[in-house]
Amino acid sequence: MLEQIREPLLSWYKENKRSLPWREDPTPYHVWISEIMLQQTRVEAVKEYYARFLFALPELKDLAECPEERLLKLWEGLGYYNRVKNMQKAAREVMEQYDGRLPADYEKLLKLPGIGSYTAGAVASIAYGIPRPAVDGNVLRVITRITENPEDILKQSMKKKTEEALLEIMPKDCPGDFNQSLMELGATVCVPNGMAKCQCCPVARVCQAYAHGTVMEYPKKAAKKQRKIEERTVLVIQNGQEFAISKRPPKGLLAGLYELPNKEGYLTEEEILSFVKGLHLIPLHIREAGEAKHIFSHVEWRMKGYFIKVAATEEKKVGSLIFVDRKESRGKYPIPSAFSAYRKFIEEDF
DNA sequence: AAAACGGGGGG
DNA sequence: CCCCCAGTTTT
Numbered sequence: 001m002l003e004q005i006r007e008p009l010l011s012w013y014k015e016n017k018r019s020l021p022w023r024e025d026p027t028p029y030h031v032w033i034s035e036i037m038l039q040q041t042r043v044e045a046v047k048e049y050y051a052r053f054l055f056a057l058p059e060l061k062d063l064a065e066c067p068e069e070r071l072l073k074l075w076e077g078l079g080y081y082n083r084v085k086n087m088q089k090a091a092r093e094v095m096e097q098y099d100g101r102l103p104a105d106y107e108k109l110l111k112l113p114g115i116g117s118y119t120a121g122a123v124a125s126i127a128y129g130i131p132r133p134a135v136d137g138n139v140l141r142v143i144t145r146i147t148e149n150p151e152d153i154l155k156q157s158m159k160k161k162t163e164e165a166l167l168e169i170m171p172k173d174c175p176g177d178f179n180q181s182l183m184e185l186g187a188t189v190c191v192p193n194g195m196a197k198c199q200c201c202p203v204a205r206v207c208q209a210y211a212h213g214t215v216m217e218y219p220k221k222a223a224k225k226q227r228k229i230e231e232r233t234v235l236v237i238q239n240g241q242e243f244a245i246s247k248r249p250p251k252g253l254l255a256g257l258y259e260l261p262n263k264e265g266y267l268t269e270e271e272i273l274s275f276v277k278g279l280h281l282i283p284l285h286i287r288e289a290g291e292a293k294h295i296f297s298h299v300e301w302r303m304k305g306y307f308i309k310v311a312a313t314e315e316k317k318v319g320s321l322i323f324v325d326r327k328e329s330r331g332k333y334p335i336p337s338a339f340s341a342y343r344k345f346i347e348e349d350f
Numbered sequence: 351a352a353a354a355c356g357g358g359g360g361g
Numbered sequence: 362c363c364c365c366c367a368g369t370t371t372t
Contacts, residue, residue, distance in 0.1 A: 078356080
């Protein structure tokens with residue numbers, strides 16, 4: 001039944017595949033980097049990052065040896081920063097255990113940090129021609145529509161069953177093309193929200209949802225839980241030509257990145273001034289710097305900003321604060337986009 | 351099995 | 362503006 005999709009999908013892919021940077025020279029390293037970047041991230045956004053990343057770190061060895069600061073800077077704006085930290089951990093393991101080459105073995109790939117069944121399947125099939133499925137959201141959408149499967153695709157069990165079904169039907173001589181054809185169909189034809197382009201679909205003839213006019217009802221997903229709301233006060237502290245930033249803790253949200261000093265809750269100007277004094281800084285002037293919002297997947301920051309001019313000691317570091325000039329803040333320190341509303345106070349003159 | 355983990359695009 | 366997108370690890 002499902003095996004009927006194999007040939008039409010493969011010939012459709014041959015004709016219609018997009019030319020993408022990571023398809024030009026699909027070495028295991030290239031496929032790996034692109035697949036990690038493409039997790040939770042759109043193709044258009046990844047293109048630039050991919051080029052810059054490989055220019056900076058052309059070989060797996062370079063990734064293994066890169067200072068974390070530089071690595072985070074290369075990743076700045078892509079989000080889910082654990083992806084790149086895990087990638088470096090994995091690169092170091094590969095240097096030690098596999099002589100610098102990603103193993104041509106699904107199970108071994110799966111054991112590397114940051115590589116789950118999807119990425120292991122993608123690298124194994126695309127770079128090594130090993131017949132393993134690579135089931136991502138695109139594939140799940142395509143398959144649940146074809147089979148009109150009403151199960152919740154957010155469930156792990158659903159993904160596992162799909163992987164098993166696809167392993168059965170995938171061509172053993174071109175597993176990479178088969179996997180990519182499913183993902184490509186999901187990305188360009190069997191698209192989410194909005195109209196699927198069933199008129200151009202190579203497998204419309206075998207698609208149950210198409211036959212019954214229910215395409216838009218799939219995939220089914222359980223309702224997601226509500227986001228937590230957090231109020232924060234963000235401080236833009238200027239001392240002469242320098243501004244205060246600090247490094248976030250090594251674990252948790254935005255781990256190890258830099259941020260503008262900020263505190264939980266909405267502080268009054270009095271509370272802010274006494275906080276600033278507590279840092280052995282002398283506040284000269286304070287005014288509001290506006291409100292901003294940043295939405296993460298599971299939490300929402302509602303921020304009120306304050307712009308504060310201070311006088312201070314000669315020291316570069318005051319408590320946990322680091323004073324940097326405009327240029328440095330832009331070029332050297334990775335600062336996540338959650339703070340972008342307030343970075344303009346640093347980058348422009350006030 | 352559920353929660354943590356960012357950021358961008360579309361309607 | 363709100364809604365949607367969705368791999369891997371951790372709990």
